[in-house]
Amino acid sequence: MKKHVVASTAEIPPGARKLVTVAGRPIVIFNLDGNFFGLFNRCPHNGGSLADGIVTGLVRSTEPGTYTYCRRGEVVRCPWHGWEFDIRTGQSFCRPGDLKARQFNIEVADGRDIVEGPYVAETVSVRTEDNYIVVEV
Amino acid sequence: MTVVLTSAARQEAQPVISGVADCDIHPSVKSMADLHPWLSSKWIEHFKSYGSLRNQHYVTGAAYHKSQPNASRRDAYPPEGGPQASSLAFMKQQLLDSHGIALGILNPLVPSQGVRNLDHSAALCRAINHWQVECWTSKEARLRASIVVPYEDPEASAAEIRFWAGNASFVQVLMLSRTSFPTGNKRYWPIYDAAAEAGLPVGIHAFGNSGLPITSAGWPSYYMEDMVAHAQSSQAGLVSLVIEGVFERWPALKFVLIESGFSWAPSLIWRLDRNWRTLRSEVPHLKMSPGEYIRRNVWWTSQPIDEPENATHVSDIFDWLGWDRIMFSTDYPHWDFDDPARVLAFRTSAEKRQQFFRGNAHHVYGVAA
Numbered sequence: 001m002k003k004h005v006v007a008s009t010a011e012i013p014p015g016a017r018k019l020v021t022v023a024g025r026p027i028v029i030f031n032l033d034g035n036f037f038g039l040f041n042r043c044p045h046n047g048g049s050l051a052d053g054i055v056t057g058l059v060r061s062t063e064p065g066t067y068t069y070c071r072r073g074e075v076v077r078c079p080w081h082g083w084e085f086d087i088r089t090g091q092s093f094c095r096p097g098d099l100k101a102r103q104f105n106i107e108v109a110d111g112r113d114i115v116e117g118p119y120v121a122e123t124v125s126v127r128t129e130d131n132y133i134v135v136e137v
Numbered sequence: 138m139t140v141v142l143t144s145a146a147r148q149e150a151q152p153v154i155s156g157v158a159d160c161d162i163h164p165s166v167k168s169m170a171d172l173h174p175w176l177s178s179k180w181i182e183h184f185k186s187y188g189s190l191r192n193q194h195y196v197t198g199a200a201y202h203k204s205q206p207n208a209s210r211r212d213a214y215p216p217e218g219g220p221q222a223s224s225l226a227f228m229k230q231q232l233l234d235s236h237g238i239a240l241g242i243l244n245p246l247v248p249s250q251g252v253r254n255l256d257h258s259a260a261l262c263r264a265i266n267h268w269q270v271e272c273w274t275s276k277e278a279r280l281r282a283s284i285v286v287p288y289e290d291p292e293a294s295a296a297e298i299r300f301w302a303g304n305a306s307f308v309q310v311l312m313l314s315r316t317s318f319p320t321g322n323k324r325y326w327p328i329y330d331a332a333a334e335a336g337l338p339v340g341i342h343a344f345g346n347s348g349l350p351i352t353s354a355g356w357p358s359y360y361m362e363d364m365v366a367h368a369q370s371s372q373a374g375l376v377s378l379v380i381e382g383v384f385e386r387w388p389a390l391k392f393v394l395i396e397s398g399f400s401w402a403p404s405l406i407w408r409l410d411r412n413w414r415t416l417r418s419e420v421p422h423l424k425m426s427p428g429e430y431i432r433r434n435v436w437w438t439s440q441p442i443d444e445p446e447n448a449t450h451v452s453d454i455f456d457w458l459g460w461d462r463i464m465f466s467t468d469y470p471h472w473d474f475d476d477p478a479r480v481l482a483f484r485t486s487a488e489k490r491q492q493f494f495r496g497n498a499h500h501v502y503g504v505a506a
Contacts, residue, residue: 046475046476046479047476047478047479048210048212049212052210052211052212053211054211079205079210079211079212079213079472080210080212080472080473080474081472081473081474082204082205082472
């Protein structure tokens with residue numbers, strides 16, 4: 001496992017996302033209110049690109065005719081078959097028991113630490129005064 | 138022993154044979170103005186002033202909202218703009234090249250067949266057929282077209298088929314499953330006569346605007362019910378084709394049931410055959426059992442494939458119906474797209490994959506491999 005620097009935190013403001021390739025793997029990184037989460041960019045159902053899906057919330061119902069909208073902005077819906085995943089955990093809402101979007105560990109690192117290593121910055125030029133998103137692969 | 142495949146096993150992509158045939162691709166116009174080169178100014182002005190009213194309750198759009206924009210993948214918008222599948226260049230890149238597709242059958246669902254004004258319907262169908270040749274098949278050798286016919290006007294449909302007969306771009310006559318009368322009804326026979334004369338299969342794709350509720354129990358409330366009801370409409374059409382004697386009258390005419398599932402077909406055949414054994418005096422024009430006609434004259438496309446918990450159940454359906462009967466399709470660019478690398482979630486032989494992904498389509502559509 002290596003730590004790869006993939007973007008500065010400024011590149012992915014809250015509510016935004018970015019598709020990156022790390023060690024040959026497509027990973028989509030989301031910013032939810034300042035917290036970063038990374039999911040493998042292949043839907044575990046049939047391989048659709050989660051980076052191209054809409055970010056939405058969950059409609060829940062306790063009985064017909066009663067609906068609540070919750071988790072606004074915390075759910076990504078695959079652009080192919082509409083499978084929904086919790087951005088925070090990768091958990092599927094369609095088959096919560098046994099299907100998950102693969103998650104990657106994301107951390108935010110200070111530019112000063114990155115320059116010292118041991119990080120791999122493949123395409124990102126690191127400045128000591130900024131913060132960076134680091135993916136462990 | 139029954140082996141239940143785990144979700145991990147389901148995800149494992151199997152090797153796809155090279156030269157896949159995709160039997161259901163939906164090219165789109167950028168706008169209806171794309172058809173203007175082949176429409177008279179009368180119909181261009183008519184469309185601008187009055188639109189094209191469909192034969193359904195909700196005349197200005199689809200009866201059920203499609204859950205994704207244009208019922209299509211959000212990752213399928215061409216980079217140069219326009220709706221999904223409106224760019225040949227991007228279709229080549231995202232579909233044909235990426236998935237190793239060597240033969241693609243175009244089934245345009247551009248509003249035309251369900252238009253209530255039958256003369257307008259016929260004019261739009263003619264324009265769409267020109268557009269398929271000029272903008273798609275003449276520019277991409279892997280693609281073949283379907284003759285879109287205004288099927289509620291069978292005489293005009295027959296004329297449309299005869300207009301294009303012999304043009305190698307066209308390998309199929311396209312109808313939709315929700316017709317105003319059951320599909321085997323004698324009023325539609327001019328279409329089948331012309332298709333048989335031209336040596337072209339008749340493809341019946343799910344959807345359509347019949348003017349009737351989409352299920353035999355009325356109008357359901359949800360899009361999901363619309364999706365599931367495609368199997369019902371296709372079953373009703375198939376039963377009608379058999380019982381009315383279409384397959385008896387045109388023994389060599391091939392029918393392809395597109396996008397309405399196939400898991401239901403074995404049980405429908407069993408039920409039809411059981412009833413035929415006791416009620417055959419009602420239909421003395423049938424010389425063989427319904428199952429024998431269906432296994433001779435009918436093929437199915439695979440998408441959207443069923444996904445039972447135990448994936449090998451789908452393999453059983455293939456065995457019951459016959460590996461020579463089912464043809465792979467993606468439904469590109471629609472949101473319920475099937476990927477050839479993942480569509481068969483069970484192990485099977487190279488020979489069966491060859492039939493499913495390639496051989497059956499080349500046989501049915503008469504395209505040299």
